[in-house]
Amino acid sequence: MxxxxxxxxxxxxxxxxxxxxxxxxxxxxxxxxxxxxxxxxxxxxxxxxxxxxxxxxxxxxxxxxxxxxxxxxxxxxxxxxxxxxxGRNKLSKRAKHKMKSIADRTKKALPPQESIIRELEEENEIAANQSRYIQNYGYYPPYHNTVSEYLPIGEIKFEKLKEELRKAEHYIFVEYFIIEEGIMWDSILDILVEKASKGVDVRVIYDDAGCLFTLPYRYNKKLEKMGIKCCVFNPLVPLLSPMLNNRDHRKITIIDGHTGFTGGINLADEYINKFQKHGHWKDSAIMLKGEAVWSMTVMFLSMWDYIRGIAEDFQQFKPITLPQVKLRNGLGYIQPFSDSPLDEETVGEIVYLNLINKARKYVYITTPYLIIDNEMVTALTSAAKGGVDIRIITPHCADKWYVHAVTRSYYRVLIESGVKIYEYTPGFIHSKTYISDDEYGVVGTINMDYRSLYLHFECGVWMYNCSGVMEMKKDFLDTLKLCRKITLEDLQNVKWHKAVGSSILRVFAPLM
Structure with a gap:
């Protein structure tokens, strides 16, 4: 009963x-x-x-x-x-006014850094153009004085995250697509509650659709009673609405404005392999320390203001001084960025396309889904035909069979053009990374599918000549050893009914 x-x-x-x-x-x-x-x-x-x-x-x-x-x-x-x-992303006049107000305050909090871009231009004009695009159309500038540490697996991120959370003195901002009660979240929650009791400003944003099966109804009220301020992004309502399509897919943690985390890892036990529904879960994240974390702080505050309908002064959260960090292998250039579905600028996709189109030697990609449009197919195949070593790692074990079928339906056109496709045989790879030419790296939340590129709020970190880039490359090559290369012969052995089914599903791929 x-x-x-x-x-x-x-x-x-x-x-x-x-x-x-x-x-x-x-x-x-x-x-x-x-x-x-x-x-x-x-x-x-x-x-x-x-x-x-x-x-x-x-x-x-x-x-x-x-x-x-x-x-x-x-x-x-x-x-x-x-x-x-x-199917539409049409905003009401009130919502448009609200978004414009937040966008204006975001731009004010993140003034352009033309001097850094000019400096980058002297080193590499192509890199400067990529950085300038993110600044001019994503409104997030590049930074120096920031250390990047690539975290190649969820278990490592979990330990690093707890370590940094315990150091918080002023505020902790947490924004995730999925939070699930269990070992990972409960351990983090204990730290958040302790910090909140000591006067630290602790705030949490979670997506209602992402947490539909992982958190009880009105969980935000429970957190509020613990002293944690909490917002639910785009609560599900029993009415058909185009806004239900737009989810907050970002994964962000910020500590005191000087330490930030992002990447593919949600706050749930599956991401640290405490249970394995789809085999071994391979994911990744990046930890930043330094000036660039300010952009991530503004990202969070912008979303917080959008949900709560308030207009806080962002500058009150900007750290006056930054802790001394040990720089490794030079400064490099780091540029966190965000992508919104409520405008016509697909920042995430353009960042990816710029890396592919400008690559000279190689582009290494990890993605859980490979459901791409004609522009992306053309970019990948053209680069491969031109001699660029394009390698893509996707999962061998599916989390959604129909999405996996559509992912595999793109293999033939890519492989025939010289793109190398590998499947991660131990389980499911959820990491979203791009590495190119030993110089560029992007890590974040952006999948290579229509939802991430067009419908979700996303974020990432673009890097040039940073230590994190080579750490990403090493992880990619290590992961490759656990993968199986897909050949045209494999595709020819696919049963006819599966091929027909994949073709039908592919027609509706943009709606998945």
């Missing part, structure tokens, strides 16, 4: 029931006016045609357009309405 009550009252059950009720009411209304069905059908077709014309003329990615157009043509009665409720 207790299980039945828990199931009935679970918010997932309530959400499903609410949506089904809405559909039931709609179908009931249609059936009541059965004699006028032809008019309803004609009206639905006209709406779908109008929606298709609107899709064709907007500035969305072409593959995303095609997927929606096919879906609408297959389901002409409800397809257009479904796109209106689910």
């Amino acid at each position: 207790k299980f039945v009550k828990k199931f009935v009252l679970h918010r997932i059950t309530l959400l499903v029931i609410a949506v089904l009720l809405q559909l039931g009411v709609l179908i009931s209304v249609i059936s009541k006016f059965n004699d006028y069905f032809i008019f309803f059908y004609g009206g639905s077709i006209l709406i779908s045609i109008a929606v298709v014309l609107g899709i064709i003329n907007n500035h969305t990615n072409p593959s995303y357009k095609i997927a929606w157009i096919i879906a609408i043509l297959l389901f002409p009665i409800f397809g257009g309405l479904f796109y209106i409720f689910w």
Whole structure:
């Protein structure tokens, strides 16, 4: 009886029931006016045609357009309405004004660093152009005086994170897509509660969809009672809304404005291999110490202000002095950046494309998903055809079978062009990294799929000539030893029904 009550009252059950009720009411209304069905059908077709014309003329990615157009043509009665409720990223005037206000304060807190870019230009004009793009269109400047330490596995990040959290004196900011009760989160929570009791400003943001199955309903209220300020990003409601598509996929921890973490690792036991649902979980993160952490601090505060609807003075959180850090292998250039789905600038994808298009020797990539558009396919294949050594590591074990099937559907066109594809045989690789020419590195939260590149709030760290870059390369080559190279012969042995299924799924890849 207790299980039945828990199931009935679970918010997932309530959400499903609410949506089904809405559909039931709609179908009931249609059936009541059965004699006028032809008019309803004609009206639905006209709406779908109008929606298709609107899709064709907007500035969305072409593959995303095609997927929606096919879906609408297959389901002409409800397809257009479904796109209106689910497929757009259109903001209300109030939301636009709110976003503009936050963007203006973000730009003010992060003034351009033209002197650093000019210095970089003297060293490498191509690197300077990449950095300038992030500054001009992502609004996040480059920095010196920052040490990067690459963390090649979740277990290492976990220990480093606890070590740094214990040093906090002023504030701790935590923003994650997934937080799950268990060994990892409970250990971190103990530190956060202790710090909050001593007057440290502790704040947590978690995504409601990401934590739908991992945290109890209104968990934020529980944290507030512990002295931890907490926001839930984009709470799920039982109404169809385009904003439900936009999730906070970032993973950020900031301590006192001078130490920051980001990468693919969420705060859940699977990420530190305390249990293995999909085999060994390979992930990565980066720890920064120094000036560049200020950009990460502003990222968090911008999101906090957006959710809470307040306008804090960002400058009050800027550290007056930074702790002395031991510089390794020179300064280098470090540039944290964020990407929002609420504008037309796909910063994450452009950062990736710039690295591929400008590579001279090699590009090494790790990604859990390989669901890419024509621009990315062209960039990868063109670079490989030009002699650049392109290697991509993807998972061997799937976390979602249909996504894995679509990932594998891209192998042939890439391999035929000279791209080398490897699968991580011990389990699932969740790391999102790019390394190029012993000079460039990007690590962050951005998957190579449509959701990360177009629909989610994401973040990453672009690096040039930093120690972290070579640490990333070493980890990639070590990981490669545990991988199996995929050949054209492997693809020819795929059963016909799987090949057909993958082809069908690929049509709808942008909607996954």
